[in-house]
Amino acid sequence: MPLIDMPLNELQKYQGSSIRPVDFDEYWTRALDEMRSVEPCIEIIPNEFTVSFADCYDLYFTGVRGARIHAKYVKPKYSKEAHPAIIQFHGYTVNSGDWSSKLGYAALGYSVIAMDARGQGGYSEDKGGVKGNTHYGHIIRGLDDDKDNLLFRHTFLDTAQLAAIVMELPEVDENCVVATGWSQGGALTIACAALEPRIKKLAPVYPFLSDYQRVYNMDLAKDAYEELRTYFRLFDPQHKREVEIFTKLGYIDIQHLATRIKGEVLMGVGLMDSVCPPSTQFATFNKITAPKRLEIFPDFGHEDLPGLHDIILDFFCDV
Template structure:
């Protein structure tokens, strides 16, 4: 296998190169407290799309900063008793997807909630007022604001928490059998959600984004989904005078720093030829997880469709039916 990253043996012990802010735990404790103090203002209305085996709803809630956040909610028609649920997170710039691609889980007896990330391809609002650039992406949105709580991904991570908790609180959902899943940005959000909602039963993160930003930079892979890192330095810090400050600020929203907080079981899937989210950045998060975990490799695949991966995840979540 051709190497595009460090050797696999080294990646299996790699713990990341991006910094951990000294007040990281306090930052997230205060952020969760802010979320708790924000009334959710849940709104659930029947969707235009319906299916014989599913009840489909447009779900809206209020997140931090007063943003109204949207998700698709589907639950089994004529379900009796409490059942498991999965919360789904999408890739960077996309949206929650079609209703019909969630019916496999509904048919198996799951409630499904799929988030539209703020300000991306769906319906959720981006209401974060910040000082600094808003042109080149969501990782750097708020990085120059005096208040690190203005980082957009901080608020997006809190949206995953709110949606997951709302699902757990539903009368027909067994709160002990809720899983989270997603790929790329969705994989990063899955890890963030698992780190901030320790009650999750399980999570599956496929080639997670949003991990070990400095490693991405040092590999000269600040392109594609990470191109905003290069944009920031070229436009706002061309001599890298504030490089340490920049990466420390991003440390608040680096999922490898949230990984040690994960308590649920984890399935991670990595393509070892991934040049969008380099494998070592994914290992940086995986290696810090101390709960029950499994890592599946696709040696010849990159950031792309992975044969059999959808079936693998489906079977992994089906274990909650037992």
């Protein structure tokens, strides 16, 4: 088959190139302690969009560093017992999407909660306040500041905090909460299930934010990863700080979180993906120790993967 990366037999063994910081576990323990100390001040506000079988709400909560985080919340109207919920995460720079895109799962009796990542295309806040570059990209946001100020640290925590909020909703069965997303949404799905291991099932598709060193070494720091190249060109043009920079990025590298996942995993990957290279995705998948399976699309890249939405729905339907 055509190749842009390693052969499949090598991908299935690949364990990643990026550095795992020595204090990685302590870093995320401290981060979760900060998250749990926040009073979320939850608001659930009816939205004017309505359908006959579901109610639609805007859900807001306060995340770490005081940011108000927004999610769309669709609840089945006639459900009399606690029911499953699906948490959805969107791609890089965009938002939680239209209400209508949530209605299929609501019609099946699921509550659907779709988060806006802070500071991107939706209504969630980015409070800012970091030293250094804020002009280009969220991967490098806070890279010149304390490691506890990396923006994706806060976004990963938002996913876990939202999951805990969803599990406490009286209409939701806390033992039947699942998560899914594509690209950045796939990365946030993995972060969510790693930091909130009660997530029952998860379906990440070609996840972003994995194995930054590998992306750079493949000369694919472009498109969604272009900010890595921009950072080096502006702030370290001779790569004198390369080890330091990639080590710091290791705190927000999802492959290092993957071992924490307890829920069952279904992951989709296109082997011609030049945006999130397959090896970076396998670096994460190969570290997952929970029950898992991979849906492989050999001739597809960072695009719609035919039939995968149906496979994911079937995977979630027996939760």
